[in-house]
C-alpha cells in the first residue's frame with residue numbers, strides 16, 4: 099500500500115506485522131490480542147495480561163494461580179546483583195538503575211540452552227520491582243529489604259508494599275494493577291521497536307530489554323509522566339494553570355502528557371486512567387490537583403486540539419497512590435517489559451534483520467585532502 103504524508107520520524111510507515119495489539123486501527127481501537135483495553139483494564143489483572151501477551155491465551159484460574167506463584171518465586175535478587183545496586187549512586191535516575199540492573203542480571207543469568215526467552219521474561223517482570231525498591235531503600239535508609247513479600251501476591255500489591263513498608267488498601271492495589279494493564283503493550287512504539295531492532299540482529303534478550311528501557315526513558319515517550327507531574331506541581335489553582343499553559347504555548351513549549359504520534363483524536367487509555375485518577379483524588383480529599391489537570395486538558399483541546407495521552411492522568415493517579423515522581427517512569431518499565439518481551443518473541447518467530455535505508459542529503463563526492471593539506 100502506498101504510504102503518504104510526512105513520513106519523518108517514520109510517521110505512518112508500516113514497519114512490520116504484529117498479532118499483539120491494534121493501535122488506532124479504524125473500528126478496532128486499542129486491543130491486546132483482540133481483547134479491548136477497556137475490558138482488560140476493568141476485568142483482568144496485570145498478571146493475566148502478561149500471560150496473555152507472553153503465551154497467547156488468557157489463563158484459566160489454575161493457570162493463573164500457577165503463574166502468579168512462578169512470578170513470586172522469581173522475585174529474589176542474586177547477591178551479586180544486590181551488590182551492584184548498592185554500588186550505584188543514590189542520585190542515580192531510577193530508570194538507569196533498572197537499565198543497569200537488567201544488563202547486570204544478563205551477565206549473571208545469561209540467555210542460553212538452560213534459560214530460554216520465556217524464563218527471562220518472567221524473571222525480569224518479577225524482579226524489576228525488587229531491583230528498584232531494593233536500590234531505593236538501601237540508599238534512603240541503608241535498609242536491605244526482603245523483596246519476596248509472599249503476602250503480597252501481585253506485582254501491584256508487592257510494589258506498593260515494598261515502597262511503603264505497609265499493606266496497601268485494595269483500592270490502591272486495584273488502581274495500580276489497572277494502570278499496569280494500561281501500560282503493558284502498544285504496538286511499534288519507540289521502545290518496543292528498539293527491542294525488535296536489537297533482537298533482529300540475533301542479539302540476546304537482555305540486550306533488547308536494556309535498549310527498550312533506554313528508549314522509554316525519554317520525555318517524548320515514557321518519561322512524559324514525570325514531566326506531566328512536574329508541570330502540574332507548578333500551579334496552585336486552575337486559573338494559574340490556564341495562564342501558565344497559555345504562556346508555554348505562546349513560547350511553543352511542549353506540554354508533557356499531551357499529543358500522540360498515532361492517536362490524533364484521543365488516546366483510548368486516557369479516559370480509563372483519568373477515571374482511576376479521579377477516584378484516587380476523591381479518596382484523598384483533593385480539591386486542587388485534579389481540577390488543575392482538568393483545566394489543562396480543556397485548554398489544550400480548545401487551544402491546540404490536543405488530547406491527553408496515557409502519561410498525563412497516570413501522573414495524577416500515581417501521585418495519589420503516594421508514589422514519588424521519580425519512580426513513575428520505572429513503573430512504566432515494569433509494566434512495558436511484558437509488551438517488549440512479547441514483541442521479542444514475535445520478532446524472533448519470523449525474523450529478518452531490521453535495516454532500513456536513508457535518503458542521502460550530504461555533500462556531493464569531493465576530493466580528499468591529505469592531513470597536511472587541510
Ligand SMILES: CC(=O)SCCNC(=O)CCNC(=O)[C@H](O)C(C)(C)COP(=O)(O)OP(=O)(O)OC[C@H]1O[C@@H](n2cnc3c(N)ncnc32)[C@H](O)[C@@H]1OP(=O)(O)O
Nearest residue numbers: 317318319320322351352353354355356357358359407409
Ligand atoms: C506513552 C507515550 O509514550 S505517549 C507520548 C508521551 N509523550 C509526551 O507526552 C510528550 C509530549 N508530546 C509530544 O511531544 C508529541 O505529541 C509526541 C512526541 C507524543 C508525538 O509527536 P508527533 O507525532 O511528531 O507530533 P507532532 O510533533 O507532529 O505534533 C503536531 C503539532 O502539535 C504540536 N504538539 C504536539 N504535541 C504537543 C504537546 N504535547 N504540546 C504542545 N504542542 C504539541 C507540535 O508542536 C506540532 O505543532 P506544529 O504543527 O505547530 O509544529
Ligand SMILES: O=C([O-])CC(=O)C(=O)O
Nearest residue numbers: 283284286287288359408
Ligand atoms: O505508541 C506510542 O508511540 C507511545 C505510547 O503511547 C506507548 O508506548 O504506550
